[in-house]
Amino acid sequence: MFVTDCRREFYDVIVSQRVLLLVASDVDALCACKILQALFQCDHVQYTLVPVSGWQELETAFLEHKDQFKYFVFINCGANVDLLEILQPEEDTYFFVCDSHRPINVVNVYNETQVKLLVKQDDDLDVPAYDDIFRDEEDEEEDSENESDGSEPSDKRRRFEEEVIERTMRRRQRREWEARRREILFDYEQYEYHGTSSAMVMFDLAWIMSKDLNDMLWWAIVGLTDQWVQDKITHMKYVTDIGILQRHVSRHNHRNEDEENSLSIDCMRIAFEYDLRLALYQHWSLYESLCNTSYTSATLKLWSVQGQKRLQEFLADMGLPLKQVKQKFNSMDVSLKENLREMIEESANKFGMKDLRVQTFSIHFGFKNKFLASDIVYATASLMENIEKEGPETTNFIKALDSLSRGNLDKLHQGLDLAKKQLRAIQQTVASCICTNLVISQGPFLYCSLMEGTPDVKLFSKPVSLCLLSKYLLKSFVCSTKNKRCKLLPLIMAAPMDVEQGTVIMVGIPPETESSDKKNFFGRAFEKAADSTNSRTLHNHFDMSMVLFGSLCWKLRIRCSEVVSDVPDFIVLQLCQLALFEMFQYRPGLWVLCLRG
Amino acid sequence: MVGERAVGLVRELQSAAGGRLPPFRAEELGQTLEEMRTLYERNQADVSEAKSGRTDLIFLIRFRHCCLLRNQRCIVAYLYDRLLRIRALRWEYGSILPNTIQFHMAAEEVEWFNRYKKSLATYMRSVGGEEGLDLTQDIKPPKSLYIEVRCLRDYGEFEIDDGTTVLLKKNSQHFLPRWKCEQLIRQGVLEHILS
Numbered sequence: 001m002f003v004t005d006c007r008r009e010f011y012d013v014i015v016s017q018r019v020l021l022l023v024a025s026d027v028d029a030l031c032a033c034k035i036l037q038a039l040f041q042c043d044h045v046q047y048t049l050v051p052v053s054g055w056q057e058l059e060t061a062f063l064e065h066k067d068q069f070k071y072f073v074f075i076n077c078g079a080n081v082d083l084l085e086i087l088q089p090e091e092d093t094y095f096f097v098c099d100s101h102r103p104i105n106v107v108n109v110y111n112e113t114q115v116k117l118l119v120k121q122d123d124d125l126d127v128p129a130y131d132d133i134f135r136d137e138e139d140e141e142e143d144s145e146n147e148s149d150g151s152e153p154s155d156k157r158r159r160f161e162e163e164v165i166e167r168t169m170r171r172r173q174r175r176e177w178e179a180r181r182r183e184i185l186f187d188y189e190q191y192e193y194h195g196t197s198s199a200m201v202m203f204d205l206a207w208i209m210s211k212d213l214n215d216m217l218w219w220a221i222v223g224l225t226d227q228w229v230q231d232k233i234t235h236m237k238y239v240t241d242i243g244i245l246q247r248h249v250s251r252h253n254h255r256n257e258d259e260e261n262s263l264s265i266d267c268m269r270i271a272f273e274y275d276l277r278l279a280l281y282q283h284w285s286l287y288e289s290l291c292n293t294s295y296t297s298a299t300l301k302l303w304s305v306q307g308q309k310r311l312q313e314f315l316a317d318m319g320l321p322l323k324q325v326k327q328k329f330n331s332m333d334v335s336l337k338e339n340l341r342e343m344i345e346e347s348a349n350k351f352g353m354k355d356l357r358v359q360t361f362s363i364h365f366g367f368k369n370k371f372l373a374s375d376i377v378y379a380t381a382s383l384m385e386n387i388e389k390e391g392p393e394t395t396n397f398i399k400a401l402d403s404l405s406r407g408n409l410d411k412l413h414q415g416l417d418l419a420k421k422q423l424r425a426i427q428q429t430v431a432s433c434i435c436t437n438l439v440i441s442q443g444p445f446l447y448c449s450l451m452e453g454t455p456d457v458k459l460f461s462k463p464v465s466l467c468l469l470s471k472y473l474l475k476s477f478v479c480s481t482k483n484k485r486c487k488l489l490p491l492i493m494a495a496p497m498d499v500e501q502g503t504v505i506m507v508g509i510p511p512e513t514e515s516s517d518k519k520n521f522f523g524r525a526f527e528k529a530a531d532s533t534n535s536r537t538l539h540n541h542f543d544m545s546m547v548l549f550g551s552l553c554w555k556l557r558i559r560c561s562e563v564v565s566d567v568p569d570f571i572v573l574q575l576c577q578l579a580l581f582e583m584f585q586y587r588p589g590l591w592v593l594c595l596r597g
Numbered sequence: 598m599v600g601e602r603a604v605g606l607v608r609e610l611q612s613a614a615g616g617r618l619p620p621f622r623a624e625e626l627g628q629t630l631e632e633m634r635t636l637y638e639r640n641q642a643d644v645s646e647a648k649s650g651r652t653d654l655i656f657l658i659r660f661r662h663c664c665l666l667r668n669q670r671c672i673v674a675y676l677y678d679r680l681l682r683i684r685a686l687r688w689e690y691g692s693i694l695p696n697t698i699q700f701h702m703a704a705e706e707v708e709w710f711n712r713y714k715k716s717l718a719t720y721m722r723s724v725g726g727e728e729g730l731d732l733t734q735d736i737k738p739p740k741s742l743y744i745e746v747r748c749l750r751d752y753g754e755f756e757i758d759d760g761t762t763v764l765l766k767k768n769s770q771h772f773l774p775r776w777k778c779e780q781l782i783r784q785g786v787l788e789h790i791l792s
Contacts, residue, residue, distance in 0.1 A: 018761060049770035050766075068764065
């Protein structure tokens with residue numbers, strides 16, 4: 001059920017109770033969690049925070065805590081599955097779900113009592129109408145009412161015939177309704193996409209209660225920027241949400257414009273920036289940033305010698321000497337830094353990069369500390385997926401959560417260093433994949449698989465890193481290939497997850513187009529492929545388009561699906577072939593393959 | 598070398614920094630006392646000889662006397678410092694000490710601890726009106742009713758005042774009343790997070 005008044009139906013209900021927060025492992029969820037924690041601390045709501053990174057962990061955490069808590073809040077997890085069926089809660093347990101995953105499962109939408117969705121209703125949801133999907137079971141009772149009263153046989157037979165006709169009519173109607181229901185549900189659940197960031201929803205709640213602070217606003221900004229960096233929302237939506245946040249920013253930070261009454265330099269201030277899209281450029285050198293941002297690297301084709309020359313031309317066009325550009329950004333000449341953004345934009349237009357500047361926000365506290373929202377996103381994401389294991393995975397989550405507080409600058413700087421390593425590794429992997437033609441066209445989709453010996457392959461056993469890598473790879477591939485058809489294909493990327501267990505993590509991303517609506521159909525495609533090949537897959541991540549593959553199957557039965565022009569089914573067939581290919585690579589041996597027509 | 602063992606005891610205490618209580622060295626203490634007794638007996642013998650004329654023994658007597666005083670000083674410092682540490686343990690751990698620490702205490706020290714506990718309890722009951730005032734809580738002035746804590750290791754279930762239980766698992770964060778958490782923070786199970 002959708003919550004119309006967030007304050008009365010959610011916050012006032014839990015303010016006097018103990019709550020369990022189940023938080024997914026992505027930056028948007030972390031930001032939403034920080035905002036909610038700040039609100040809870042303000043009002044002394046006793047809560048427990050448990051990080052979860054997948055469905056299995058969610059279920060375990062729920063089972064452990066279900067005796068102690070009655071109110072559960074899910075952040076960025078749980079909207080797209082039937083929660084009641086998976087978790088089987090008691091009657092008096094309430095779930096509050098604040099999730100940006102769409103489409104929302106219809107059971108969650110239409111449950112009146114136990115599941116409350118903290119989602120803005122004007123998000124393009126397109127939930128199917130209640131009567132189209134659910135139907136009360138009244139038919140059984142009508143059939144049993146037909147008792148014959150011992151009257152004449154001819155009367156009986158007539159009534160019997162009428163009954164039979166009625167029953168068949170009802171059965172036919174029923175079948176038609178069910179077929180239509182399946183179709184509606186299939187259309188509804190076919191594509192996966194993302195709605196408004198959870199951090200923004202939480203900030204909205206804080207604002208309604210007049211308890212919003214500049215800190216919370218910054219977390220909301222970081223949450224939104226995370227969605228943009230990971231390409232989860234369309235550009236239109238991003239710009240609209242930036243507009244909404246811009247109003248809040250000017251409300252909180254207008255004192256800085258007034259020269260006389262401005263705040264001390266140590267106070268935190270947020271400013272709107274129309275800044276360059278180069279990743280981490282203020283904490284790195286301009287040259288490194290240009291090489292390691294996907295946008296510039298793909299457009300200039302920096303994996304080839306031609307590309308490197310073009311980069312030099314680009315820098316020469318702007319009049320920036322190489323020596324300056326390779327230095328740390330803060331040590332560049334002040335005269336060069338002054339008009340940098342405008343100069344770069346002008347030159348970029350000449351080289352085909354029209355969107356080098358993007359609307360974003362920056363935070364400023366103290367003399368040394370200035371960060372763009374995207375810097376924080378990269379730093380936090382790389383802290384969360386840090387492969388240098390210092391304990392269980394939740395330690396990384398805790399570290400990333402801490403780094404969002406302004407007092408933990410050392411963790412933030414550690415995150416920035418890790419992010420630089422990660423971006424460099426991504427670009428090198430992309431360059432090597434393109435130069436060695438590892439991206440193969442498999443018919444309806446492109447496929448790339450990372451071998452075990454590839455450098456930095458351990459970095460890509462984590463979902464967010466793998467997603468970033470795939471997106472950058474697709475962008476670069478689209479710029480590098482001459483085949484017009486290949487430019488419109490989606491990409492499936494596979495990387496080894498755990499070498500001892502022989503598992504592979506696979507992610508599918510939609511094709512790269514100018515006006516894509518970021519809708520991903522790979523969730524359903526993977527499920528169907530898994531069903532038809534009986535392979536051991538695990539949909540553990542909250543994003544359905546990511547799947548773990550166990551390469552330990554002995555028999556494969558591939559059923560040739562009927563020829564349909566519908567893209568997903570064709571992909572299913574290809575995926576089955578792909579599954580076979582994968583198995584053979586990881587476990588060469590005797591394969592029994594039965595093909596049934 | 599005379600006095601080695603006594604100094605060894607003192608050194609051991611000095612190296613056990615941070616208020617830790619190392620095991621009670623009854624054996625070394627006994628050996629030191631034995632050494633002192635030997636010195637004293639030899640001195641006794643030499644004094645009677647010196648009185649009867651051998652004045653060159655006076656320096657030796659004096660030397661042995663200094664050693665005796667030194668040993669006495671070391672032993673007394675050792676025992677007293679241990680008592681101070683045991684007293685601090687009451688404030689840190691509460692009235693029941695963990696078994697590992699009790700193992701390190703001598704029987705007399707345990708008795709001293711019990712008497713100290715009793716004395717402290719009597720005093721606390723006499724202060725603060727009818728119920729008494731628990732002085733071992735809130736050693737630093739508290740800033741808020743509830744604090745945010747993070748669990749550093751798996752502890753299990755923990756009950757709060759209103760009967761509800763909290764499951765303390767590694768890396769889970771909780772927002773709990775301060776007075777319940779203080780004990781666990783001191784034990785190192787929970788960590789107070791300042792944001």
